[in-house]
Amino acid sequence: MRMDDKELMEQVKTGDEEAFAQIVSAYKNRVVNFLWQLMGNYEKAVEISQETFMRVYFKADKYQPIAPLSSWIYTIAANLAKTELKKSSRLPQVPMEAVENFLAEGSAVSHDSARKDMIKKVRQAIDALPPRYRIPVVLKDIEGFSQEEIAQMMKRPIGTIKARISRGRSQLKRELERSVFASDSLAVNEE
Amino acid sequence: MMNELEMMKKIQVTAPRNFEQKVMANLSLRKREQLRVRRLRYSLAGAFMGIVVVAAAVGIMVLPRANSSGFAGINKTPPPDILNTRSFGAEDYIPIIEAVDYDGELRSVRREEPSTVYILEQVSYRTDTRTKY
Numbered sequence: 554m555r556m557d558d559k560e561l562m563e564q565v566k567t568g569d570e571e572a573f574a575q576i577v578s579a580y581k582n583r584v585v586n587f588l589w590q591l592m593g594n595y596e597k598a599v600e601i602s603q604e605t606f607m608r609v610y611f612k613a614d615k616y617q618p619i620a621p622l623s624s625w626i627y628t629i630a631a632n633l634a635k636t637e638l639k640k641s642s643r644l645p646q647v648p649m650e651a652v653e654n655f656l657a658e659g660s661a662v663s664h665d666s667a668r669k670d671m672i673k674k675v676r677q678a679i680d681a682l683p684p685r686y687r688i689p690v691v692l693k694d695i696e697g698f699s700q701e702e703i704a705q706m707m708k709r710p711i712g713t714i715k716a717r718i719s720r721g722r723s724q725l726k727r728e729l730e731r732s733v734f735a736s737d738s739l740a741v742n743e744e
Numbered sequence: 745m746m747n748e749l750e751m752m753k754k755i756q757v758t759a760p761r762n763f764e765q766k767v768m769a770n771l772s773l774r775k776r777e778q779l780r781v782r783r784l785r786y787s788l789a790g791a792f793m794g795i796v797v798v799a800a801a802v803g804i805m806v807l808p809r810a811n812s813s814g815f816a817g818i819n820k821t822p823p824p825d826i827l828n829t830r831s832f833g834a835e836d837y838i839p840i841i842e843a844v845d846y847d848g849e850l851r852s853v854r855r856e857e858p859s860t861v862y863i864l865e866q867v868s869y870r871t872d873t874r875t876k877y
Contacts, residue, residue: 585758585763599760603770695753
């Protein structure tokens with residue numbers, strides 16, 4: 554019998570590992586995908602996803618069933634990602650070849666080279682965004698959360714979230730235009 | 745730009761196959777670690793409590809006995825004699841005043857010897873120089 558999230562969390566609060574395993578099973582793909590979208594590094598995304606679920610288990614007593622469980626898990630994941638992004642901004646970035654290789658191996662990715670190229674550019678543009686814009690943009694435009702939900706998750710006023718999404722999108726657009734312009738000029742030079 | 749983001753939305757990565765096993769293994773590892781830390785904390789707290797109890801026992805049982813034997817009178821007000829001697833600037837001493845039997849010291853006037861009165865005087869220069877009869 555499949556219990557709902559609230560019941561599962563009640564079980565997890567008592568230390569039930571089976572209920573916890575059900576939660577991991579239900580959310581693992583969404584969390585890994587979200588973190589990959591945020592960080593652009595699959596290995597790191599998996600690592601932080603594991604840490605996210607550890608927090609879910611050990612901080613289960615802090616979960617309030619007024620919000621959906623997914624929002625709470627995403628909040629934990631986003632906070633961990635934010636810390637990691639801040640940390641990694643001081644370290645050398647993962648080369649784009651790694652992303653390209655991953656995309657080439659990924660099951661859901663088309664092998665069409667133009668499409669692959671576009672994905673690479675979008676990925677680079679997302680990576681160029683600061684975390685305070687990147688997280689709300691990914692949550693809104695890729696994960697499909699509403700602005701109210703994002704405001705609740707990030708514990709910020711809705712006006713702030715709206716502004717961040719808007720600025721994030723503008724910056725993303727500028728980055729994409731720049732990369733398209735750069736590749737076009739490269740192509741002209743090659744000709 | 746929304747097209748690009750739509751495209752990103754369609755790209756989904758999934759968790760690796762052994763993800764759940766790794767999470768559960770991590771969980772048992774963390775639980776064990778927590779248990780170890782909790783035990784360590786309890787044993788440290790126990791050791792600290794033991795030290796406190798021993799210190800309290802020493803304070804209650806040993807120190808009062810020491811006071812009663814050697815140091816019991818140290819805080820008491822000294823007798824008036826000592827207070828007087830201190831006013832002279834003399835070093836601490838224990839005054840011993842012995843009762844004197846003057847009968848033995850005086851000779852009979854009936855004898856044909858000059859009567860002599862012996863005056864007992866304290867000789868030490870280090871102590872009270874007042875004459876005691």
